Amino acid sequence: MAIVKMEKMHLLALKSEQSKLMQTLQKTGIVEVIDITGDKKEEEKQGHKEDRIRDEIAKELAELETKLNNLKLGIDFLKPYSKSPNPLIYGKPDVKKDELSKILSNETKIAESLQRVFDLDKKIAQLKSEESKILNQIDFLIPWQGLDIPLEQLGNTDRTAFVAVVIPRKSKDKLEEKAKESQLPLDIKVIGEKRDDLYALIVYHRGYNEDIQSLFKEFSVTIQDFMGLKGTPNDIIEQSKRRLSDIQKEREDIKTQAQGMNQDLFNFEVLYDYYMVEKDRKTNTLKLFDTDKSFYLQAWLPKERKSYITDTISKITDMVYVEFTEPEENDDIPVLLSNSKLVEPFEVITELYSLPDPRGIDPNPYMAPFYWLFFGMMLSDAGYGIILSLFTAVALLKFKLEGSGRKFVSMFFLCGISTIIWGAIFGGWFGDLIKIKPLWINPLDNPMSVLILSFILGIIQIFTGIILNGYKNIRAGNTADAIMDQGLWLVLLTGLLMFAIQPLAGIAKYVALFGAIGLILTQGRAQKNPIMKLASGVMSLYSVTGYLSDLLSYSRLLALGLTTGVIATVINTMAKTVGGSAIGFVVMILILLGGHVFNILINILGAYVHSSRLQYIEFFSKFYDSGGRAFDPLRIKTTYVKLEDL
Incomplete structure (x- = not known):
């Protein structure tokens, strides 16, 4: 239920056996070859x-x-x-x-x-x-479809020029007026048009060619080149x-x-x-050491599988030497997680953040229950939870999902169950569409009770993170550090929380004072100067504001739960206002379906994002050492088919 212990395998064998041994190791799929x-x-x-x-x-x-x-x-x-x-x-x-x-x-x-x-x-x-x-070409010729002269016949005769041109729409009248004033023999026949341009055939006497060309330049007339096309535009288009x-x-x-x-x-x-x-x-x-006659291989494998790999290799050849050693301090150990079926789906949340340090703690068994609770509390509608669990259950049964995809869908299935439970507790069944009395309280009627519950869950998770950090110190042999750095903070925070409980307020100040004095005396122990020791200890108390900020973040459990319920209720109210007739009934159904589909999708996204945020920032920051590298064994990894008996 944690990070799988790894050992390093050392294998020395004959070069003639290399191909056979590498194939065998690949079939087992449990060794990661080290590049040496x-x-x-x-x-x-x-x-x-x-x-x-x-x-x-x-x-x-x-x-x-x-x-x-x-x-x-x-x-x-x-x-x-x-x-x-x-x-x-x-x-x-x-x-x-x-x-x-x-x-x-x-x-x-x-x-x-x-x-x-x-x-x-x-x-x-x-x-x-x-x-x-x-x-x-068609787009180019469409404006010229009305031209019934073959394009190759355009040009000059002995005395006349036939020219296809593009004239700015605003210039046509001025062009004709100027030609008339200048007594230029010119005739314009408009063939087609677009928004700002006219497509025209101009016929003029070649003796006035220079004057006509000047006129074209003055009024931005463009002579059209048909690039060797033959036939009428309409024929070419057809x-x-x-x-x-x-x-x-x-x-x-x-x-x-x-x-x-x-x-x-x-x-x-x-x-x-x-x-x-x-x-x-x-x-x-290519990661191995080779000689003419032999080769040497190093690989990581799960400690629990070394007997299996030894037996498998021995069936291939007797001419091999295999030895296993514990990881050394500077080794880059890969990370392989092994958790129960209920915790495994939540590994994707950690993987999206970062895998744990191989020498650290696997956070998933501790994080999964909180994530499960928080997601359901944020979505908080039993009807939505039923839909989420049903759809994900169908996907798990019908689709051949693998890897992270299967984990994601499984996680949402479990979170759907949490949503059903919280929805029943709060009385949310598609908002107020189905009237079922809440098992405990309606957040819309008494939000303060839900806010207090949110803070209690936050306190439990924050304390869990501090305790896990203390456990890390104890496991590393630093029991004194665990007492001074985590134990005293637990005492101080417990004392401060006791102030909120009236019967305990009397002793709360002594508990808090004990914790505060302990922190002042111990948190500057790394300093050599006595004044700096004391100053560092006093300054460490400022971290209490960070814990307060973390605690306030858990108010989002109430906020998102209220959001789901309020939007669902508004959708139901809108739907009820259009009922009363056949058309109104159809519109009502459309509003209910569209509104609730939108609400469930947007709030599933919100619950996923904000539940993850609480883990990444408020929980992992207390104890989690990240930066691990995923275990990547040599295996038969395929994309399209399953290859058997390779």
Whole structure:
């Protein structure tokens, strides 16, 4: 129920057994290989042959990376067209050893299928580029659809010029007026228009070309270039639309081909996972010490599994030496958590913050009950809790969730149960929609009682954090520090709290005074100067304001609980005001459904965020040493399928 104890495994074996042993270790999935090559001194290197071996492995890894990248491209292309079962619902398909062998023996054909996918992908890219050009061309020609002259016939004859131009709308009348005043033989025929521009055909005598060009410049007239297009604009547009239709048909043909490649997609996925497993193994092989005849490996593994790993290795070969040692002071020990089924889902809260120091305390068994209580108290509606638990229960049963995703959903399932309990205590059933008498009190009627309860829960959690910090000191052999740093603070804070209980007020001052004097005399013990010792002790009492601030943070338990209830009640009131008719009944149902769905979602988010905040800031700050690194064993880690009997 804590951080799993780790030991370091030392393995020395023949080089000829290396591949077999690494495969075995990968199958067990319980050892994290340590990279010890960085500690090797230059003079201890084994020579050119070892370098060649490492170069060969690096080359193999580069080839594997290329294969993986190509397969990933093929998978990503075919996935949208696939009709394969959703792994989230049905899980990853199992691949037996003989099926894997068959796929591996057909790698050449699979490579041809992969090339076919690349060709289809390239074709789609070409069609997309062509389609974009055609659409731009159509958009360009639409204003000219009314022009019934083939575009290649525009230009000059012996005496006349036919010019397609774009004229600013505000300039057309002035242009015609200026041409008339200058007695220029010019005729303007408007073909089309857009918001600020007119698209026109201008016909004029070539003998006045210079004057006409000056006129164009004066009124910002742009001569249109049709870039070698032939035919009338309308004909070109119709032809372009036919080509767009052909492009769509080609796309449908590619889609049909891709949909018929389900088996190829499966083969790609199997090979991808197989190569990824091989890549992981070869990457870890580079972390070993090699000689011509032998190799040396170091790895972390859970202490409780060392008998299992020894027995497993001994079945592979007798020519191996295995030894286990305790971690040294400067070792970078990985962290693996082991908690009960009820606590494990709440590990995600800690993981989002940071894993614990491997030599510290696992906070999850102590944090989980508080998080569970706080979440339910903040959401505080039994109806919402039932919905939350039902939806998460269905997700857990129907979907093949793994890792952090499963933990998250399991946590919300448990928090839904907490919400049901608190909702029944407070009498919240979709606000006041269902009239059920509270088991204890309605926060809307008596918020002070709930606020006092919030502070009591906060005091319990703060004291738990201080006690855990004291336990850390005792475990480390610093019992005196635990008494002076945590024990005396517990005495002072207890004395201050006793002032709130009238019968205990008389002795409260003595308890608080004892704690305060003890802190003044001990908190400056690290100082050498007697005056500084006393000053540091007095200044340490200022930390009481921090504890008061932490305690006030727990008022959010009341605030969020009230928010849920108030919004739910407002939704119900709004719904009741529109009832009375058939249409009103439908509107009422829509208001109830939409309002309560919104309320449950926004308050689930609020309860999650603020419950986490209370753990991270008010609780973890008292005792938690973070900064751990997750245990990452060499294992058969796949993305798409389950590889059996590798």
